[in-house]
Amino acid sequence: xxxxxxxxxxxxxxxxxxxxxxxxxxxxxxxxxxxxxxxxxxxxxxxxxxxxxxxxxxxxxxxxxxxxxxxxxxxxxxxxxxxxxxxxxxxxxxxxxxxxxxxxxxxxxxxxxxxxxxxxxxxxxxxxxxxxxxxxxxxxxxxxxxxxxxxxxxxxxxxxxxxxxxxxxxxxxxxxxxxxxxxxxxxxxxxxxxx
Amino acid sequence: xxxxxxxxxxxxxxxxxxxxxxxxxxxxxxxxxxxxxxxxxxxxxxxxxxxxxxxxxxxxxxxxxxxxxxxxxxxxxxxxxxxxxxxxxxxxxxxxxxxxxxxxxxxxxxxxxxxxxxxxxxxxxxxxxxxxxxxxxxxxxxxxxxxxxxxxxxxxxxxxxxxxxxxxxxxxxxxxxxxxxxxxxxxxxxxxxxxxxxxxxxxxxxxxxxxxxxxxxxxxxxxxxxxxxxxxxxxxxxxxxxxxxxxxxxxxxxxxxxxxxxxxxxxxxxxxxxxxxxxxxxxxxxxxxxxxxxxxxxxxxxxxxxxxxxxxxxxxxxxxxxxxxxxxxxxxxxxxxxxxxxxxxxxxxxxxxxxxxxxxxxxxxxxxxxxxxxxxxxxxxxxxxxxxxxxxxxxxxxxxxxxxxxxxxxxxxxxxxxxxxxxxxxxxxxxxxxxxxxxxxxxxxxxxxxxxxxxxxxxxxxxxxxxxxxxxxxxxxxxxxxxxxxxxxxxxxxxxxxxxxxxxxxxxxxxxxxxxxxxxxxxxxxxxxxxxxxxxxxxxxxxxxxxxxxxxxxxxxxxxxx
Ligand SMILES: CC(C)(COP(=O)(O)OP(=O)(O)OC[C@H]1O[C@@H](n2cnc3c(N)ncnc32)[C@H](O)[C@@H]1OP(=O)(O)O)[C@@H](O)C(=O)NCCC(=O)NCCS
Numbered sequence: 001x002x003x004x005x006x007x008x009x010x011x012x013x014x015x016x017x018x019x020x021x022x023x024x025x026x027x028x029x030x031x032x033x034x035x036x037x038x039x040x041x042x043x044x045x046x047x048x049x050x051x052x053x054x055x056x057x058x059x060x061x062x063x064x065x066x067x068x069x070x071x072x073x074x075x076x077x078x079x080x081x082x083x084x085x086x087x088x089x090x091x092x093x094x095x096x097x098x099x100x101x102x103x104x105x106x107x108x109x110x111x112x113x114x115x116x117x118x119x120x121x122x123x124x125x126x127x128x129x130x131x132x133x134x135x136x137x138x139x140x141x142x143x144x145x146x147x148x149x150x151x152x153x154x155x156x157x158x159x160x161x162x163x164x165x166x167x168x169x170x171x172x173x174x175x176x177x178x179x180x181x182x183x184x185x186x187x188x189x190x191x192x193x194x195x
Numbered sequence: 196x197x198x199x200x201x202x203x204x205x206x207x208x209x210x211x212x213x214x215x216x217x218x219x220x221x222x223x224x225x226x227x228x229x230x231x232x233x234x235x236x237x238x239x240x241x242x243x244x245x246x247x248x249x250x251x252x253x254x255x256x257x258x259x260x261x262x263x264x265x266x267x268x269x270x271x272x273x274x275x276x277x278x279x280x281x282x283x284x285x286x287x288x289x290x291x292x293x294x295x296x297x298x299x300x301x302x303x304x305x306x307x308x309x310x311x312x313x314x315x316x317x318x319x320x321x322x323x324x325x326x327x328x329x330x331x332x333x334x335x336x337x338x339x340x341x342x343x344x345x346x347x348x349x350x351x352x353x354x355x356x357x358x359x360x361x362x363x364x365x366x367x368x369x370x371x372x373x374x375x376x377x378x379x380x381x382x383x384x385x386x387x388x389x390x391x392x393x394x395x396x397x398x399x400x401x402x403x404x405x406x407x408x409x410x411x412x413x414x415x416x417x418x419x420x421x422x423x424x425x426x427x428x429x430x431x432x433x434x435x436x437x438x439x440x441x442x443x444x445x446x447x448x449x450x451x452x453x454x455x456x457x458x459x460x461x462x463x464x465x466x467x468x469x470x471x472x473x474x475x476x477x478x479x480x481x482x483x484x485x486x487x488x489x490x491x492x493x494x495x496x497x498x499x500x501x502x503x504x505x506x507x508x509x510x511x512x513x514x515x516x517x518x519x520x521x522x523x524x525x526x527x528x529x530x531x532x533x534x535x536x537x538x539x540x541x542x543x544x545x546x547x548x549x550x551x552x553x554x555x556x557x558x559x560x561x562x563x564x565x566x567x568x569x570x571x572x573x574x575x576x577x578x579x580x581x582x583x584x585x586x587x588x589x590x591x592x593x594x595x596x597x598x599x600x601x602x603x604x605x606x607x608x609x610x611x612x613x614x615x616x617x618x619x620x621x622x623x624x625x626x627x628x629x630x631x632x633x634x635x636x637x638x639x640x641x642x643x644x645x646x647x648x649x650x651x652x653x654x655x656x657x658x659x660x661x662x663x664x665x666x667x668x669x670x671x672x673x674x675x676x677x678x679x680x681x682x683x684x685x686x687x688x689x690x691x692x693x694x695x696x697x698x699x700x701x702x703x704x705x706x707x708x709x710x711x712x713x714x715x716x717x718x719x720x721x722x723x724x725x726x727x728x729x730x731x732x733x734x735x736x737x738x739x740x741x742x743x744x745x746x747x748x749x750x751x752x753x754x755x756x757x
Contacts, residue, residue: 038674046746047686047738048673050706060744096742107743142745146639146658148629155588163603168688168748169658169669 005071005126011117014075018126021063021070021092028089029072030057037112043147044109046170063094069130070094071123090114093123095131095139102137108150120153128157128175132183140174200595201576201583201648206565208440213432213580213614220399220424222292224469225254232471235445240281240476241360243352247471250284253351253386257289260389266341267319269294269397272407274313274321274340275456276300276331279476281351282382283455284464286322289389294397296404298419299456302326303724306333307675311417313338316407316621322382324348326364328374335376346382348478401425407621408458410555410666419621420556429614430558431466433578437563438524438549445471448521449497450490452480452504458559459528459551459664463499472497480504483511490514494521501529501664503695506536509543519544524566526551528559529664530696531652537570550574552652556636558615562650573649574642581613585644590632596643605643606653610635660689660697665726667699672729675722676701681710686738688752690731701729702751704738 077086229251349360407419453460552574553559564575619627669687692698
């Protein structure tokens with residue numbers, strides 16, 4: 001598969017791969033979502049979800065490529081298991097473009113066992129890059145006020161608290177995006193340096 | 196270090212710093228107080244009054260009993276699950292004098308809630324009023340509790356009245372659900388046993404733990420704030436300096452309508468006790484006519500409460516006719532006092548409502564409005580020996596609000612430093628690290644400070660609902676509700692409420708279409724204590740969500756409010 005965006009080795013030695021979500025990820029995503037802790041669910045969806053139904057999973061997996069960008073991080077299961085089938089989704093990130101303005105809002109979700117290993121940071125950077133390449137100017141995110149991990153991560157990637165009260169325990173973070181040309185240039189430099 | 200601007204606004208009689216504490220532990224304070232005021236009345240409840248000398252003897256007996264228990268040692272946790280009865284101060288002081296740590300438990304907790312606290316604290320013994328023994332029985336299996344002491348409501352009343360009250364509670368009003376706990380021993384047996392044994396007084400250092408005071412953590416896990424003897428001694432001094440200018444030793448009568456397990460009532464009561472005051476314990480403040488009647492019996496000079504209670508009292512017939520001539524100090528805590536309530540209070544009672552701000556984690560007092568200040572929407576000034584700093588998200592100090600420019604640039608998280616700040620959360624170093632940085636406690640409350648040091652709360656940053664001064668965490672309720680097999684998805688928001696300030700609203704998407712409101716009410720009743728239970732329940736086919744799939748909490752609230 002050549003839609004891979006990033007590939008690296010996790011702390012436990014397994015190989016992780018970041019790529020756009022595909023419709024055939026549905027079964028894996030459903031299983032991963034249903035093993036999430038209550039806390040992770042709430043931080044992502046802002047309420048409590050007993051079980052993700054097929055319909056709910058489909059809404060997350062089937063992507064409107066025009067205005068959505070959805071990434072998934074999968075773990076490659078050990079040798080002996082076939083290609084593709086051996087993939088377990090362990091994290092995801094997405095943004096949705098606003099209909100009117102050159103804006104988008106993002107969200108992240110990292111499986112409980114995989115948090116704190118830099119996966120959220122990689123995903124958010126990839127989202128920022130893609131949004132910038134699409135010519136979007138602003139990226140926003142709604143975050144529960146108690147979600148210090150997300151706020152900390154966003155701050156380190158130049159997000160700031162937006163003005164205006166969201167209330168009900170929700171805050172909004174926002175950042176301006178670099179213009180497409182400079183993102184392209186940076187991508188080029190990175191590639192050259194890697195060689 | 197920035198100048199402590201609030202000091203310039205201090206009333207002349209209030210010092211900037213508390214100058215050392217004559218005691219190194221609460222038992223030392225208790226010893227000195229009971230000796231000094233021996234024949235004065237200490238606590239009154241249900242028509243019976245204990246003198247300081249009696250309190251001394253009974254709490255010593257209870258301490259001696261605890262010391263004699265197998266498997267319970269100094270430093271161990273002992274839980275109290277009682278409403279405001281005379282047994283409360285006896286047990287409280289007994290535990291402290293025995294060098295053990297008090298775990299206060301809301302007696303109205305459900306078995307599930309109780310279990311969480313007992314498990315986390317590792318309490319070895321508990322004293323419970325019989326009316327709630329059934330709940331304890333259900334929570335008990337598998338816990339470390341080795342000793343259960345049960346008490347009947349009338350246990351500390353003189354003989355004929357004791358029998359009568361206990362009989363009526365049990366057999367006439369049938370307020371005691373059947374229970375059976377094998378190892379239980381009765382409170383009066385415990386006291387008799389203690390009276391026969393020797394009490395060994397213990398030396399306690401200011402840094403030793405006095406209380407594990409639980410707060411429903413924002414993550415839904417109960418977190419026990421470790422409050423030391425030093426924390427409590429400091430705070431009762433800080434707060435009492437602030438409000439007691441007009442107190443006379445051994446002459447004041449304080450009314451305690453809030454439950455003793457609430458940190459505000461606990462510290463206030465200890466503070467008044469230090470003055471040799473009489474504290475009148477109100478067992479059931481919900482019975483407003485009863486409360487008004489009780490108030491009518493006393494020339495009370497001090498009253499503590501929360502906005503909801505003041506408001507309810509103002510609306511109770513007969514209250515306005517009470518004799519308020521002795522009333523000197525009224526303190527409202529737990530939640531913001533509303534302007535209309537403060538104004539009517541002044542009109543009706545002729546006394547001023549002082550507002551206090553604090554948290555469990557700060558034992559609790561942090562700020563107080565100067566006595567006599569008219570209501571101005573602020574929570575007042577940092578109390579003696581307390582620093583407050585408004586910080587941005589990068590923990591940088593924000594400039595004071597001078598009334599010019601953009602107030603958002605001056606608004607940030609209220610951080611507190613002082614001798615009343617807890618040591619941390621029991622067995623939860625990670626949670627502690629989240630809230631304590633460089634000795635500063637991050638309160639999670641948001642506000643600004645003006646050039647005179649007055650602090651105003653703006654919005655809460657926390658995901659929390661404030662019901663009559665009690666914190667309710669939506670995630671706890673949501674988690675419980677989704678465990679019901681008929682629920683697919685749910686969200687909990689706070690909606691404005693005339694009586695309680697805010698009320699809990701629960702919105703459910705059903706998995707089982709037969710699930711009824713009644714089922715939900717019953718389920719919540721079994722799982723959640725009163726103030727946490729949803730006041731409003733609504734079923735919807737779907738919850739409103741943003742394009743990215745996040746529930747629109749604000750929309751739920753607004754829809755509910757309209
Ligand atoms: C919040 C979340 C996205 C973070 O992703 P992650 O992969 O765990 O985080 P990373 O390992 O990439 O950490 C990145 C930075 O976040 C911060 N961070 C991560 N975990 C943290 C924690 N537990 N507490 C405080 N900060 C934390 C740190 O600043 C970290 O930088 P550092 O490693 O240089 O110190 C992830 O935990 C998650 O999915 N949680 C559940 C769902 C959710 O909250 N979604 C957000 C809704 S938009």
